[in-house]
Amino acid sequence: MxxxxxxxxxxxxxxxxxxxxxxxxxxxxALVRLLEAGxxxxxxxxxxxxxxxxxxxxxxxxRSYVACWRHEKKNxxxxxxxxxxxxxxxx
Numbered sequence: 001m002x003x004x005x006x007x008x009x010x011x012x013x014x015x016x017x018x019x020x021x022x023x024x025x026x027x028x029x030a031l032v033r034l035l036e037a038g039x040x041x042x043x044x045x046x047x048x049x050x051x052x053x054x055x056x057x058x059x060x061x062x063r064s065y066v067a068c069w070r071h072e073k074k075n076x077x078x079x080x081x082x083x084x085x086x087x088x089x090x091x
Contacts, residue, residue, distance in 0.1 A: 007035050009080045027061040035078050040071035052091050
């Protein structure tokens with residue numbers, strides 16, 4: 001039986017989410033749905049997807065915007081901890 005993942009989004013992202021361009025918001029929602037259904041590696045359909053560490057991943061939502069998330073093995077929760085400009089990305 002395949003279990004869906006639970007995706008949480010840090011409050012800091014939600015506070016400034018409406019300042020992101022509309023196409024970035026739409027791609028972010030698409031990423032969250034993919035992560036819920038397919039787990040942390042589901043972001044591979046986005047450009048420049050990659051693992052930052054054993055537990056952290058990232059991808060480009062557009063050329064200028066990225067998202068980062070973390071997932072501990074054997075845990076169904078995926079935390080999206082960054083969505084914003086590439087320049088300010090925490091890696």
